[in-house]
Amino acid sequence: MKKRVIASLLALPLAVPAVHAQDNAVRISGFGSGALTWTNTDRAEFGRPNQASGADKHVTTGVDSNLGLQADAPLNSWLSATAQGLVRKDAEDDFGAELTLAFAKAKLSDEFSVRVGRMGLPIFMISDYRNVGYANTFLRPPTEMYSQVVFNHLDGVDGTWQHAYGDTNLTAQLGVGRSKADLAGGLTMKGDNVTVLNLVAEHGPLTMRIGRADTKISIDNSTTVNGLLNGLRAAGSGYRFAQLNQLADDLQLHRKKASFTSAGIGLDWNDIIVQSEYAKRKIDGYANDTTSWYAMAGYRVGKFLPYYLHSSLKIDSAVANTVPGACPAGYPAACAPTLAALSNGVNRLKVSGVGQGEQETDSIGVRWDFYRSVALKAQVDRVRPQNGTGLLIAPQPGFRGPVTVGAVSLDFVF
Amino acid sequence: MNRLMIAVIACALAAPAMAEVVVVANPKAAEASMTKDQVAQFFLGKSSAMTPVDQAEGAPIRAEFYKKVTDKDASQVKALWSKLVFTGKATMPKEAADSAAVKKAVAADPKAIGYIDKAAVDGTVKVLYTAP
Numbered sequence: 031m032k033k034r035v036i037a038s039l040l041a042l043p044l045a046v047p048a049v050h051a052q053d054n055a056v057r058i059s060g061f062g063s064g065a066l067t068w069t070n071t072d073r074a075e076f077g078r079p080n081q082a083s084g085a086d087k088h089v090t091t092g093v094d095s096n097l098g099l100q101a102d103a104p105l106n107s108w109l110s111a112t113a114q115g116l117v118r119k120d121a122e123d124d125f126g127a128e129l130t131l132a133f134a135k136a137k138l139s140d141e142f143s144v145r146v147g148r149m150g151l152p153i154f155m156i157s158d159y160r161n162v163g164y165a166n167t168f169l170r171p172p173t174e175m176y177s178q179v180v181f182n183h184l185d186g187v188d189g190t191w192q193h194a195y196g197d198t199n200l201t202a203q204l205g206v207g208r209s210k211a212d213l214a215g216g217l218t219m220k221g222d223n224v225t226v227l228n229l230v231a232e233h234g235p236l237t238m239r240i241g242r243a244d245t246k247i248s249i250d251n252s253t254t255v256n257g258l259l260n261g262l263r264a265a266g267s268g269y270r271f272a273q274l275n276q277l278a279d280d281l282q283l284h285r286k287k288a289s290f291t292s293a294g295i296g297l298d299w300n301d302i303i304v305q306s307e308y309a310k311r312k313i314d315g316y317a318n319d320t321t322s323w324y325a326m327a328g329y330r331v332g333k334f335l336p337y338y339l340h341s342s343l344k345i346d347s348a349v350a351n352t353v354p355g356a357c358p359a360g361y362p363a364a365c366a367p368t369l370a371a372l373s374n375g376v377n378r379l380k381v382s383g384v385g386q387g388e389q390e391t392d393s394i395g396v397r398w399d400f401y402r403s404v405a406l407k408a409q410v411d412r413v414r415p416q417n418g419t420g421l422l423i424a425p426q427p428g429f430r431g432p433v434t435v436g437a438v439s440l441d442f443v444f
Numbered sequence: 445m446n447r448l449m450i451a452v453i454a455c456a457l458a459a460p461a462m463a464e465v466v467v468v469a470n471p472k473a474a475e476a477s478m479t480k481d482q483v484a485q486f487f488l489g490k491s492s493a494m495t496p497v498d499q500a501e502g503a504p505i506r507a508e509f510y511k512k513v514t515d516k517d518a519s520q521v522k523a524l525w526s527k528l529v530f531t532g533k534a535t536m537p538k539e540a541a542d543s544a545a546v547k548k549a550v551a552a553d554p555k556a557i558g559y560i561d562k563a564a565v566d567g568t569v570k571v572l573y574t575a576p
Binding site: 059104133140145158159194298300402403405 | 524530
């Protein structure tokens, strides 16, 4: 009897907040991470994809901390509206707020719904909840994979169809629209004519997905790139190297065809957790064609979930540098240094900008679900840039890596 | 103080074993019975054909239901729902304060599905599944 009383008393304060749920009320929910991140070097910074600055030996909160707030409003039995804002450090040096979701959803049947507005772009296994630390095992999405598409959202329309074939649930999602992202350095990346297909099959503990996204991509406001392109065209016309004009056209990222094809697998079987993704990016223009993948394995021990993660990013191909190595006899003296500078600029393009470069990372970490709706994570990464400085930010001359990154994060949902 | 903590923890662990959980729906629901996996898909957000009604967070019956029907503990279930909620694919199940409130919600909605203590079953709801 006494036990019952104590149990009831314990349950009471927990139960009270739950009673308010009502049918047509607006629901406010949120997620967030409070995190500290540091590295073992001051000669380069480590950040998440598209951050303007990152962590070095000084502990920073900016890399892995964020806060999201969401409102869901059912309008009637089949129509609802959702808005979500996210505060984090992205592209700029300060914490900034962005509108990550803003859509109306019409549930046309038990199996089919249509959304209009701003949705998450479903190109990764965890694409549209990659910022929700609590929903993921690892402390941050693998940089090698998740730097490959900077777009977060789709402004347009999508339809989702869900059907059960026996014990297998199939979800097919097709979206069309456009996307835009602010990049570090004040640049803007635009995606026009976006089409995205996402197929997910779930069978018991196993989840498999394949996806494909196509767009016409542009970065028009990079003064560095535009300067280089102007230089190539001026030299091409001035010195009559027709291939330089062609090279400038090939490099220029203006409404160029881009695609991202990806597959993923997830397993949550008894105490075993496995998650892996593989993706190929193809972009006409100076952004590299790349292959990225990662594999994570974890094993649940009570409330603890230790895990290991390996991730990799490789360049498959980049636009060939056709700048001539020498000037024909009789050309002006300025010709040779001009060509050398242009050639150098072209070579640098494939390792400049967000997600450009080659890198591998091994990580170990642990997630501890120590309290309801709150998880504490710790992760150590060994980041190894390949053929340059990888995805590290602001590398100093001569920096080569590898870099060790440490982070602890308190992830929560409410 | 330590003793008290142990008593409290023991109590929290011991309490769930006492209740027997049954899954209930509106008497008008088409289904006469369900398998464990069928029930689980509504409570894990994999199907929206029925509307799940949860018990209060922290209630022993809730932990027992998820352990027996989905093989998952509260934080695993919460992480799963976080994926759906924060992508705008679904909203968290409504919560009712206790078995009586679940019965009321289920009796009022032909698409609702809930779970209650077996002792609370009466004519206002239909039992679809009994947890072992």
